Amino acid sequence: MKKLSRRAVLRGASGAAIGLPFLEAMLRPGHTVAQAGSIPPRVVFFFTSCGVVPDTWWPSGGETNFTLGSSLQPVSPFREKLLIVDGIQMTSAMERPGGSNGHDTGTGHCLVCRSIVPGPSGVGEFGHLWDGSAGGISIDQHIANHLDGTTPYRSLEFGVDAEGIRQAVPSRVSYRAAFEPVIPMHEPGNAFDRILAPLQGMQDPARLKERRRRQLVLEAVRDDLGRVGADLGADDRRRLDAHVASIEDIATRLDAPIEAVCDPPGRADASDYPTKGRLQLDLIVEALKCDLTRVASIQWSTGQSGTRFNWLGHQDGHHSLSHRGISDTNAKNQVSEIDLWYAQEFAHLIGRLDAVETGDGKSLLDHTTVVWVNEQQQSIGNIHRAERMPFVLAGGGEHFRTGRYLTVSDTPHGELYVSLMHMMGMTENTFGDPDFCSGPITGLV
C-alpha cells in the first residue's frame, strides 16, 4: 500500500499538457520505454461466450497454407497478422474446476486459470456458486500490475451488455484478486467522458481549478479511509484496502496530468448491442492510440450469454441456442451466424488498429496483440467443452510469428498467457495454478 501523502496539498496547481504526435507521445518523459525508438507492446482481450461451432470455425490445411473456416472469413484481410492456435485447453477448468456448473467454471477460469471459489452462500441451483468468485487475479490485471504507472490508466475495461447476471461467476472475467472483480465501462458515452473528454482543454482555468479541488478533496477522503480502516477486521479491511488503492490510482492520475494529444472522435452513445459494441471497440483503439493504457479488454455480454441476436433474425438467446444437440442443424447454423458476427467485430477492431501508423513503418496492430478468448470451446446438449479452445491471436507481429495456423497438443491456456507476459516484457514462467502451467508455448515466437 502506498503511503498517504501530503504532496497534493503541498504542491499547488500545475501541470502542462503538451501536444505530441503519436510516437513522441509514447516516448515522453515518465514513460518506461525499453530503448529509444522501440514502441512498447500492448495487449487487448476480446471475450465472447458459449463457445463456437467447430466445423465452421476452425481453419483447414497446414501451418502456413491454411484456409479459414466460414465463420472466420471476416478476418481474412488480416490473414498474415493472425496466429490461430489449435489445441489449447483450459486444463485448470478440466482438472480442478472448483465448481460444477460449466459456465461458472468456463468464465471463471478463462482469464484466471485457477479453481473458482464459493462465496458465503455456497452452492446453489444448477451448481452455481451464486456469490462465488474466480480464484485469483486475471491475466490482464497481472500484466497491468507489471506495467503499473507506465500509462495514465493501468488498464481499461469495456463491456457490451455486460452488466452482470444473478450468478456472480459467469458475470465477470477480469479480477484484481479473488472477490475483486473489475467491472467494465458499460456505456460508450460515459467511457468517453471518463477517458477522452479530459484530454481536451486541460489548461482551461475551470479545469485546473476542478483538478486542484479534486486533489484536496481526495486528501480528506484518504484521511477518513485511514481512520476507518484502522478499526476494521481483516476481511473488511481487505475490501477497504481495495478502495484505498482505487483512490490512490485516481490521485496519481491527478498529480501527473495526461499529456497525450490525439484526435478522439466525438462523444457517442447507443443502446443497441451492435452499435454499442462498435463504439466501445473504437474507444479501445483511441485509448491505445493515445497511449492512455497498454492493457484493455472488451467483455461481450457475460458467460452463458442471454443475448438475442434479433438483428440476425434469431428468436432464442445465444446460451439457449448453443446448448441444442449436435443434430439440431437450425440451432447450429444460428450459432455459426453468431460466430461470424463476432468475427466481424473482431475484424473491425484489428482493422482499426492496423490503420494507425506508428511512424516506424508499422501499424499499431503490429505492436498490439489482440487475444480472442472464449468461455467454452462449445456447448452442446448439456456439455461444456474446455478442450480445443478457440483462441485467436491477432497482431503483435513484432513479437509473435503470425500468418499461421499452429497446432499444439493439449496445451494449458495458462501457457499461452505466459507467452503474452513475455511479449509484455515480463520474465515469470507460470501463471494461474502452477500445476497446469510450465512456461510459454515455444512455437509462438
Added chain:
Amino acid sequence: MRNTSCQRIRVPRRLAAAAALALLAACSAEIGDSGGPPGSTEVPLECTKLNPGRAPLQRLTVSEYDNTIAELLADTSRPAARLVDEERGVSSSESRVVTTLLAEQYMSAAEDVASRAVGDLASLLNCDRQASGDDTCARQFIDRFAPRAFRRPLSDAEADTLFGLFTVVRDEQTFEDGIQAVVEAMLQSPIFLYRVETPTNPADAIVRLDGYQMATRLSYLLWDSMPDDTLFAAVTAGDLDTDEGVAEHARRMLEDPRAKDAVGRFFNDFLELERLDGLTKDEEAFPGFNERIPDLMRQEVEVFVQQVIFEGDASWRTLLTAPWSMMNDELANYYGVRAPGGDAFVRVDLDPDFHAGLLTQGSLLASRARSYESSPIHRGMFVRGTLLCSVVPDVPEGLNVDPPDPDPSLTTRDRLAEHRSDPVCASCHAQIDPLGFAFEHFDGAGRFRMTENELPIDATGEIIDSDIDGTFDGAVDLAQRVVGSQEAQDCFATRWFRFAYGRAEQAEDGCSVQAIRERFQQSDFDVLELLVALTQTDAFLYRNVEQDAVMTGGTP
C-alpha cells in the same frame, strides 16, 4: 431428426466418464436444503448465549445511495443510476469492492450533487455570513451537516479534516468552493459510503450496536434510506438501547411510506422481476403480447404486493392464494378478464378455482416459459427452489436438455413424458415437472386457457420429497399445500434474513433464524411482523467482534 428431450448424446470419452459419475449422483440422494439448514436440525438449539454471526462491512446499494442523497440534500436526481456497481442477488457484499472506475464515479456523483447543493448556498448554510463570519458559518455547517451524512457525531479529527479542507480551498479558490469541497469529501468518505460499525468497546467479543449503528441498521432495513430526525432523537434519548425500543421504532417506521419501497425491493429480488426486462414472445404463438405487457405485469405484481402488505392483512398466505389481482384496463383486456375501467391498477376479482395470488400472475408465468410455450420445468423450479428453498443440482454433463419440438398433436405436458419414463431424467424431474404442471392452465404468455392444441389441460400432479407430499389438481390446490408447508414458511423467513442482513446465514445464526421463523409462524405469517422480528435477533442487535477478524473463504 432431433434428439428427443433428455436423451443421452455422444460425448468424448473423458467427459463420458465424468458424466456417468454425475448421473449417479444427480438426484438419487434427496435434494439438499440450501445454505446449511440452521434451525432445521433435529438437535434442539440452545439459545441461551448471544450469537450474532459475522456481519461484513456493508456499502450503500444504488437505491440506498439515491434515497440517502434525497433525504440529506433534497436532491432527487438519483445520481447512483450511473454507478457501475454489482447489485444483483443477495449476500454479495464480499465482491462489492470499490474499483478505480467506481471510485471515479463516486467522485463525479459527489461533484454533481455538491455543485447543485451550493447553487442555493444561502439555504444550504442557513447562516448570516456578514454577522457570523465565514469561518463560523463553515464550522456550523460542518457541525450540522456532517453528523447526518455520517449518521453519527463526528470525532474531532474528522471535523478538523473537513474544516482544514474548507480552509485550503477557500484560501486558494472561493468560500463557495470551500463549502462545495466539504460536501464532495463527505459524500466520498467511507463513513458515508459504508455502514461502518466498529465496536464501541473492542475488549468484548460480542457487543451490542450503539444507538447510531442501530438507527442506521433500522433505517436501511425498513426504509432503504438514512435515519430521520425522529430516529436520531431516539438515539440521543436512549430509546434504541432496549430491544423493546427497537421494536417500537420498527413499527413506527413500517407505517411510513418509505417502508413500501424497501419491501418492494425484496419482492423484486424474490420474484426475479428482472426476468421481465425485454421479455418477448413468439408472435404467432402468442398474438397480443406486445412490448408493453411485461411492464404492465411488473406493475401488477408490485401493486398487488403493496395492497396485500400495506392495505390488507399483510399475510404471506394471502400473497400466495388471493383469488384476485390488481389490473388496469389494458392488462385486464390482455388477460381476457373483465376490465375494471381505467388506467389505474385496481382490484379485479378472478375465478377462485384457478387463481392463486402471485403464483398465477403473468409476471411469474410469462417469465418462466419459453418464447413459444409454457415451461413446467421453470415453473416447477420456482416452487421447488424459490418457495421451498430446495437446491436442485445442475443437469449432469452429457445429458441433452433440449426442449422437445413443438408438436401440435400433443400438450406440453405430454411432450415432457420422457422426463418421467427415463429413470435418469426422472430422478430429478419427478421433483420438478409435476409442480410446474399445476400451472398448465396458463400459457407461455401468462394467459388463462382451458385447452392446449385443442386438447384438455391436465393440471394434476404429485409433490414428493417435501413436508407436503401428495397429489394436487391445479395451481389453487398446490398453493393451498404450499402455504401449509413448514418448509415453505421457513424458506420465506430465511430469504428475508438474507435480504435484510445482506449475507447468507451461517451456523452461528441458528438461533436468530429460528427466532424469525417462530415469530413468523406465531403471527399467522404476517410479513410486517416478520420484519419487526428481523430487528429483534442477535444477528441484528449485536456484532461478533472476534469473528470479524477471521479471514473467510476465497481470499488468496
